[in-house]
Amino acid sequence: MKLAYWMYAGPAHIGTLRVASSFKNVHGIMHAPLGDDYFNVMRSMLERERDFTPVTASVVDRHVLARGSQEKVVDNITRKDAEENPDLIVLTPTCTSSILQEDLENFVERASLSTEGDVLLADVNHYRVNELQAADRTLDQIVQFYIEKARKQGDLLEAKTEQPSVNIIGMSTLGFHNQHDCTELKRLMTDLGIQVNEVIPEGASVHNLKRLPQAWFNLVPYRELGHMAAKYLEQEFGTPFVDITPMGVVETARCIRRIQQVLNEQGADVNYEAFIEEQTLHVSQAAWFSRSIDCQNLTGKKAVVYGDNTHAAAMTKILSREMGIHVVWAGTYCKYDQDWFRQEVSEYCDEVIINEDHGAIGDAIARVEPSAIFGTQMERHVGKRLNIPCGVIAAPIHIQDFPIGYKPFLGYEGTNQLADLVYNSFTLGMEDHLLEIFGGHDTKEVITKGISADSDLAWANDGLSELNKIPGFVRGKVKRNTEKFARERGFVEITAEILYAAKESVGA
Amino acid sequence: MRLFYLLLILEKEIEIMTLAETKPQALDFECETGNYHTFCPISCVAWLYQKIEDSFFLVIGTKTCGYFLQNAMGVMIFAEPRYAMAELEEGDISAKLNDYEELKRLCVQIKRDRNPSVIVWIGTCTTEIIKMDLEGLAPRLEAEIDIPIVVARANGLDYAFTQGEDTVLAAMAHRCPKAETATEPEEKKERNAISSLLNFGKQKEEVTAEESTYHDHEPLVLFGSLPDPVVTQLTLELKKQGVKVSGWLPAKRFTELPVISEGYYVNGINPFLSRTATTLMRRKKCKLIGSPFPIGPDGTRAWVEKICSVLGVEPQGLEEREAKIWANMEDYLEIIRGKSVFFMGDNLLEVSLARFLIRCGMTCPEIGIPYMDKRYQGAELKLLEQTCHEMGVPLPRIVEKPDNYNQVQRIYKENVDLVITGMAHANPLEARGINTKWSVEFTFAQMHGFANARDILELVTRPMRRNNSLKDLGWDKLVKEEAKV
Numbered sequence: 003m004k005l006a007y008w009m010y011a012g013p014a015h016i017g018t019l020r021v022a023s024s025f026k027n028v029h030g031i032m033h034a035p036l037g038d039d040y041f042n043v044m045r046s047m048l049e050r051e052r053d054f055t056p057v058t059a060s061v062v063d064r065h066v067l068a069r070g071s072q073e074k075v076v077d078n079i080t081r082k083d084a085e086e087n088p089d090l091i092v093l094t095p096t097c098t099s100s101i102l103q104e105d106l107e108n109f110v111e112r113a114s115l116s117t118e119g120d121v122l123l124a125d126v127n128h129y130r131v132n133e134l135q136a137a138d139r140t141l142d143q144i145v146q147f148y149i150e151k152a153r154k155q156g157d158l159l160e161a162k163t164e165q166p167s168v169n170i171i172g173m174s175t176l177g178f179h180n181q182h183d184c185t186e187l188k189r190l191m192t193d194l195g196i197q198v199n200e201v202i203p204e205g206a207s208v209h210n211l212k213r214l215p216q217a218w219f220n221l222v223p224y225r226e227l228g229h230m231a232a233k234y235l236e237q238e239f240g241t242p243f244v245d246i247t248p249m250g251v252v253e254t255a256r257c258i259r260r261i262q263q264v265l266n267e268q269g270a271d272v273n274y275e276a277f278i279e280e281q282t283l284h285v286s287q288a289a290w291f292s293r294s295i296d297c298q299n300l301t302g303k304k305a306v307v308y309g310d311n312t313h314a315a316a317m318t319k320i321l322s323r324e325m326g327i328h329v330v331w332a333g334t335y336c337k338y339d340q341d342w343f344r345q346e347v348s349e350y351c352d353e354v355i356i357n358e359d360h361g362a363i364g365d366a367i368a369r370v371e372p373s374a375i376f377g378t379q380m381e382r383h384v385g386k387r388l389n390i391p392c393g394v395i396a397a398p399i400h401i402q403d404f405p406i407g408y409k410p411f412l413g414y415e416g417t418n419q420l421a422d423l424v425y426n427s428f429t430l431g432m433e434d435h436l437l438e439i440f441g442g443h444d445t446k447e448v449i450t451k452g453i454s455a456d457s458d459l460a461w462a463n464d465g466l467s468e469l470n471k472i473p474g475f476v477r478g479k480v481k482r483n484t485e486k487f488a489r490e491r492g493f494v495e496i497t498a499e500i501l502y503a504a505k506e507s508v509g510a
Numbered sequence: 511m512r513l514f515y516l517l518l519i520l521e522k523e524i525e526i527m528t529l530a531e532t533k534p535q536a537l538d539f540e541c542e543t544g545n546y547h548t549f550c551p552i553s554c555v556a557w558l559y560q561k562i563e564d565s566f567f568l569v570i571g572t573k574t575c576g577y578f579l580q581n582a583m584g585v586m587i588f589a590e591p592r593y594a595m596a597e598l599e600e601g602d603i604s605a606k607l608n609d610y611e612e613l614k615r616l617c618v619q620i621k622r623d624r625n626p627s628v629i630v631w632i633g634t635c636t637t638e639i640i641k642m643d644l645e646g647l648a649p650r651l652e653a654e655i656d657i658p659i660v661v662a663r664a665n666g667l668d669y670a671f672t673q674g675e676d677t678v679l680a681a682m683a684h685r686c687p688k689a690e691t692a693t694e695p696e697e698k699k700e701r702n703a704i705s706s707l708l709n710f711g712k713q714k715e716e717v718t719a720e721e722s723t724y725h726d727h728e729p730l731v732l733f734g735s736l737p738d739p740v741v742t743q744l745t746l747e748l749k750k751q752g753v754k755v756s757g758w759l760p761a762k763r764f765t766e767l768p769v770i771s772e773g774y775y776v777n778g779i780n781p782f783l784s785r786t787a788t789t790l791m792r793r794k795k796c797k798l799i800g801s802p803f804p805i806g807p808d809g810t811r812a813w814v815e816k817i818c819s820v821l822g823v824e825p826q827g828l829e830e831r832e833a834k835i836w837a838n839m840e841d842y843l844e845i846i847r848g849k850s851v852f853f854m855g856d857n858l859l860e861v862s863l864a865r866f867l868i869r870c871g872m873t874c875p876e877i878g879i880p881y882m883d884k885r886y887q888g889a890e891l892k893l894l895e896q897t898c899h900e901m902g903v904p905l906p907r908i909v910e911k912p913d914n915y916n917q918v919q920r921i922y923k924e925n926v927d928l929v930i931t932g933m934a935h936a937n938p939l940e941a942r943g944i945n946t947k948w949s950v951e952f953t954f955a956q957m958h959g960f961a962n963a964r965d966i967l968e969l970v971t972r973p974m975r976r977n978n979s980l981k982d983l984g985w986d987k988l989v990k991e992e993a994k995v
Contacts (some may be wrong), residue, residue, distance in 0.1 A: 003611040004603055006576055006595040013573035035666035036634040036880075037550025040578050052941035052989050055934065058915070060543050063667050068638075078545065085915065097572035098635040099601055123901050129600040132573070398581070408647035419542060464742075471739050506835065506961040 008360040008380060010310075010335035010398055015096045016041055016176075017136030021144065021227075022092040024174040024203035029088040030057035033075055034096040045175060048401050058082055062099055064205065071102070072109055079113035087118060089208045090144070096123040108440055120208075122147060133311070134226040135338060137174065141203055142230035145211055149238065152212035159237065160215045166265045167197040167270070169217040169235075171243075172228030173204040178313065178397040179411045180204065186410035187223065190248070194258065194274060196265075202231070210419040215239040219264045223247050224414055225311040225342065249316035251288050251417050252323055254281075290418035291425070292324050294310075300428055301326045306367055307351070308333040308377040309396025313411070315346040317376050317395050322350040325441050327424075327446060329369045331355050332361060360384075374427045393427035434466050459485050465500040480505070537895060537905050539882065544913020545626060547934050549950070550578055551664040551674030557954070558678055559592045561735045564763045566626035567593035568616065570644070571634030592624065596902060598636055605640070610647050614655065621657050628685075628764040633663040658683045658764070660685060670880030672782040672857045672953060675735055679759055679786040683733075683794060686759065686770040696699070725752040727821040731768050731796070733786050734779035737957060743959045743965055744779065745802060751818050751825050759786070770794050777817060779804055779958060782858035784886035799967040802893040805859070806866030807835040807963045812893055835960050839870075842967035845974050847871035849927035852920075855879045855912050856932045856949035861887055863907060863930070863952060864961075865894040867970065873903045875924050878912035914934050943986035945973040 015032065019041045022030040032039055039059035045051050060078040062071060086184045093110055095102075098475045106123050114121040125143055126136045152158040154334045168191055173184040184204060189196050198211055199217040220243040222228040232243040242264050248257040255278045266404055282289050291297055297500055305327050307318045314334050321327040332347045334340065335356030340356040348354055355366055364384040367375060375385045375392035385392035394402065395411075461469065472480050480501075486503035488496050531721035532730055555567045567692045569575055576595040596616050601607040633644050648659040662681040662734045692790055732744070745755045757768020759789055770776070772795035778787050781803055790796040801816035811832045818825040836843075851867050853860040855878025864874045884891065909917075914935065921929055921944060928945045929935075936946045947969060957966045 003570075003607070003616055004595075004597040004599060005616050006597040007591050009573065009577055009580060012577040012581070016577065035550075036546075036548060036670055037552075037666040038574055038577070038635075039547055039934075040549070042547060043932070044581060046934050046937045051937060054918070054938040059547065061545055062635075067667065097574045098639065101636065101639050128572075129603065286770065444862070468739055468742060470738075498742050499746055502746065502961050506838070 009358070010358055010378065010396070011469070012133035013097055014126045014133060015094045015124075016044075016126045017131075017133035017138075018092065018094045018126055018140040019057055019139050020133070020174045021140040021203050022090075022094075023043040023448075024205070025090070025144070026090060026205055026207050027086075028056065028090045028208060029082050029086060029087050031078055031082060031091055031093045032057060032059045032096060033062060033071060033093060033099045033104075034059050035062045035098055038096045038098060048399060048404055049175060050404065051175075053204075056088070062102075067102075071104055072112075075106070075109045076113045078450075079109075080116050081115075083117035083119050083121075090120045090122060091103060091117070092122050092124055092144075094126070095128065097128045100128040107225070111413070120147070122149075134336065134340075137227050138230045141171075141174075141228065142234055144208065145202070145214065145231045146234055148208055148211035149214070149234075149337070157212060158215065159213050162218055162268075163197060163199060163216050164462040166195065166199050166268075167199040167217045167272050169199050169214055169220045169241075169259075170201045171220050171222050171232055172224045173201055174227060176399055177227070178310075178399055178403055179409060181404075181407055182410035183223065183416070184221045185408070186413035186415050187221070187248070188378050188416075190413045191221075192262065193277065195272070196261070215241065217241060218268055218270075218400055219244060219261065219285070221261070223312075225339065226336065234348075247312050247316050248412050249313070249416060250320035250324055250420065251282055251286060251292075251414075252364065253316060253319060254413060254417065268353035286417045286419040288324070288414075291421040292326075296425065297325055300424070302328050303374065304328050304330050304370065304372040305374045305376060305383050305397070306331050306333075306370060306372045308335075308355070308363055308375070310334065311343050311346075313396040315343060317420075318347045318350050321376070321424070325424060328352075330372055331366060333357060333366070344432075374424075375429070376424075391427045393423045395423070434465040459488055459493070462495050463498040465496040465501050468501050470500040478505055516959060517608055523836050537891060538639075539884070539910065540907060541910040542913045542916065543911045544916060546609055546855065546878070546912050547932050548913045549932070550575070550666045551669040551671060551677065552634060552666075553671060554664060554674030554678060555579065555632060558630075558735060558760070560676060561737075562760050562762070562764055562781075564627035564765060565592060566618065566620055566624055567630045567632055568596050569593065569632040569634065570596040570598065570613075570642070571632075571636050571851065572598050575634050575636075584635070587686070590713045592626065594620070598640075603636075603640060609642055610651065613647060614651055614728065617651060617659070618655055621655060621802065623884075625658070626764075627802055628658045628660055628682075630660045630662060632674075632678075633661065633665055635665045635667050638663065638665050660867040665983040670858070673778070673785070673881065674858070675780075676783045676785045679733055679735070679783060680789040682760060682764075683770070683786060683789045685764075686767045689769050689771040692802070700730065712827055717875040723749065723752060725821070725823050727823065727860055728775055728797075729754065729756040729769075729771070730754065730772055730775045730777065730799075730817070730821065731757045731759060732777050732779055732944070733790070734783055736760065736779065737956050740956050740962065743961055747804075747810070747814060748817065748957060750827075751814060751823055753817060753821055753823055755843055769797060773797065775799055775817075775820065775904050777801060777813075778886070779813075780859070781862055781887050781890060784883040787886055795975065800889045802865075802890045803862045804958045805862040805868065805963075806966065807832045807960055808897070809862060809866060809890075809893070810958070810963070812889075816889065831960060835963055839964050839967055842964070842971050845971045846928075846967070849873075849974070850924070850929045851930060851970075852917075852924070852926040853877045853913065854917050854929060854931040854935065854949070855909070856930075857953045859949075859952055860930075861890050861908070863966070865890065865897050866943050866966065868894070868901055868903060868906075869897050870967070871901070872928075874906040875926065876917070876920065877906045877908045878917060879908060882908060882910045928970070941988045942989075945977060947973055 019030045022028050031338040042055040042057055045055045057275045060075050066074055110121045110123045124140050126139055170187055173180050182402050188198055221243040222232045222243050235241045244260050246257040246260050248254040256273050262272055265272050305321055307314050320331050322329050329351040331353040334343045334352040335358040344354050360380050367384055374379050375390055376395045378396050382392040382394055409419050484501050484504040493500055552569050559567050612887050631644055640760055644661045648661045652659045655785050660681045662677040664677045759768055761767055774796045776790045776796040777799040787798050791798050799820045800969050802812040804810040804813040836898055840886050850873045860877045860879045930949050932949055939946045951969055956962050
């Protein structure tokens with residue numbers, strides 16, 4: 003047993019469902035007790051999704067436990083197949099139902115006898131892997147399934163496209179700024195004259211997975227999702243993959259140069275140097291920001307970085323190399339892949355921290371007292387308590403990570419967004435500081451000041467304690483209305499009863 | 511048997527009342543046993559840890575449970591957390607580790623770091639499936655580490671969403687002191703949580719009043735977790751009638767649990783507390799006042815009247831009071847009158863809300879509900895029937911454990927004006943031009959009692975008011991193609 007207050011990565015089934023529901027016309031069936039299907043809530047609320055989340059829970063309750071789940075699961079699979087004609091149904095248990103050790107593989111086999119679409123059981127150990135690993139594994143599993151299927155049916159498309167082309171692998175629902183990153187990468191590929199063959203899993207059809215081998219190379223922008231599938235495709239078809247995250251000016255250039263190399267090795271003749279120079283010096287504002295007088299003031303400021311592997315590593319490099327900021331430590335919660343992280347960041351920071359305990363991370367922040375934090379929502383709150391500004395650069399996702407406006411983290415527009423983020427994080431800290439000096443934020447004290455200073459009315463203790471229970475942002479209004487009410491009716495002392503009588507009469 | 515007998519007596523009066531007036535067609539109950547979504551019952555931790563200020567909630571479950579609390583419920587543990595997960599790992603599941611030792615290690619740490627007055631163990635689906643004997647372990651550990659441990663099985667195999675609170679209150683009911691222990695000397699005001707346990711009965715009164723303002727009646731304890739201001743409001747409401755509330759379960763602090771002795775009257779203020787009601791009747795030998803719930807001015811009036819009638823008090827001025835509240839809401843009533851509302855079913859407050867909204871002039875084709883205890887909700891169901899009859903509208907069908915997919919088809923077909931639904935379905939329905947309101951908002955809103963009725967309508971009318979202000983823009987259907995059916 004482990005005492006846990008906070009998790010940076012979710013449970014395995016969340017990863018599986020993120021991948022399944024990213025595909026078009028794929029339905030997830032969860033074999034789970036009531037309430038375990040909050041994935042639907044997350045997707046509907048955080049992504050502000052317009053469509054019903056294609057995930058149904060086949061509810062495990064006492065009756066099902068007593069009788070076994072087979073009938074119910076099989077019924078639900080065939081029912082969903084008939085109702086919505088999905089191309090694929092992915093069955094997944096949760097941590098809870100996986101303990102039941104039911105033969106889900108057998109249920110899947112039985113159900114697929116009577117379904118039009120394909121049925122797969124997500125092959126994931128729910129106690130050994132987390133959301134990120136499970137997502138990677140499920141994507142790999144689905145890709146393999148459809149490649150094998152196409153191979154058997156003889157309609158695998160292996161011939162490379164005429165023009166250089168790419169599969170972008172790893173874009174998924176509920177990913178940190180994935181939607182915008184995806185748009186930005188597609189634009190970048192277009193600028194480079196590279197045709198986008200497939201983007202998976204977001205918005206892809208499983209029927210098109212047989213086209214994956216056509217691409218000249220695979221681009222895997224995120225360390226956490228897509229690697230297994232890319233490796234499989236390399237091994238099966240020799241398709242090379244580029245896994246340099248194009249985040250920040252330097253890394254974006256490195257990624258493009260690597261793409262250039264991969265293409266030229268396959269007989270293309272491309273030279274992106276002029277493009278990189280034009281983007282770096284004149285289009286993206288990030289390089290200019292680094293050279294500007296604003297950024298000069300950031301020189302040598304202390305920052306800490308924490309997040310998933312992809313974003314924490316890239317951010318560390320940006321701060322250190324492109325802005326001259328001193329990264330005191332860089333950390334990740336992706337313990338399972340820590341060697342990679344160490345290798346990526348150790349030359350850009352004083353210390354590397356591998357830890358998924360938010361308390362230890364909070365302590366590490368407090369210990370070094372940085373001028374700014376770049377972390378997750380959790381570090382943002384730690385920062386609030388310590389009065390240190392924080393820019394959010396990584397999941398766990400939050401509604402704020404799904405802005406309406408265009409805010410990619412990758413590519414050249416991403417470099418602009420990151421420059422803004424860095425600049426605002428440091429300067430907002432300064433503004434907070436000024437507010438403090440001039441006595442800004444004040445919520446608790448106002449109420450007593452008002453009472454003792456200019457009021458002809460006395461608040462009885464119970465009235466006052468009720469008033470204090472009212473949320474700060476409406477308290478002033480309630481107080482004014484109550485006093486008005488009391489004055490009109492000639493009360494001199496305001497009790498809890500009068501407070502509520504006033505509420506009733508005013509309706510506020 | 512005893513339970514049944516008590517309920518029969520208590521329901522008799524209302525029965526006579528309604529039967530005399532009409533013989534309406536009976537309510538139609540249906541159990542769809544479908545695939546439906548509600549929150550997991552462990553979500554009760556989100557409001558109970560705030561309500562019981564000296565508590566610590568330990569949810570014994572998996573990563574799935576923890577991520578739910580953190581993410582879907584938005585329960586963040588930033589400042590000083592008073593709840594945590596005991597995350598079960600592979601060794602716990604395969605019984606390689608000793609449950610007692612593991613829980614001891616965690617609870618000792620909690621006691622050292624947080625020093626709560628009580629640790630509430632929340633059992634989950636996983637502890638059910640691996641048959642972890644929490645009830646057996648708790649007393650041993652409690653004795654060994656000297657801190658009260660209350661065990662509640664708020665699991666999704668047996669319960670839905672708000673029923674989690676029911677499991678916790680039912681477990682806490684056992685810890686309510688009897689009247690004898692309440693005669694301990696009051697002077698010993700020690701800060702130490704353990705010794706203050708002895709002072710159970712000396713609960714600080716929220717509402718101070720001279721004894722003479724009260725009628726002489728048997729002690730009455732109310733149960734159900736409400737925000738403190740609402741507790742005060744309802745207590746005052748009964749005080750106006752000379753009815754004294756001796757205590758609330760739960761109280762603000764575990765060390766101030768109300769005295770509950772044999773023969774006390776008890777009344778639940780929420781529709782999802784049937785297990786607590788049963789526990790109080792069977793174990794504490796209390797008499798349950800089965801009343802409609804104090805939701806909406808109609809429900810609140812019926813609630814006060816029922817309590818008064820059982821305690822032999824003649825209620826005063828309720829009719830005028832109710833009328834005044836209704837008059838005050840006229841601006842909102844205009845918006846919803848004649849409109850229809852559909853409850854997909856989420857928090858078990860559905861019947862009470864439907865009854866209130868029908869009284870407001872709405873119609874209701876369907877009340878979905880995760881679990882329907884016809885006995886505990888008996889008085890409320892009667893009031894629903896009576897309300898439908900008096901308003902001249904058809905009775906809703908009540909669908910237990912509904913199938914959300916089928917419900918959506920019925921919503922399309924019946925062309926309803928407002929759907930009260932869980933969070934998973936709200937945006938997709940809105941995108942298809944259907945007004946929705948999150949059911950979870952009613953779970954957390956302060957909506958009990960006369961004064962708060964307007965707040966319910968503030969929520970209910972908001973989608974209509976919003977869409978009214980957007981209506982000329984032609985933005986009703988925001989999806990390109992309808993889902994294939």
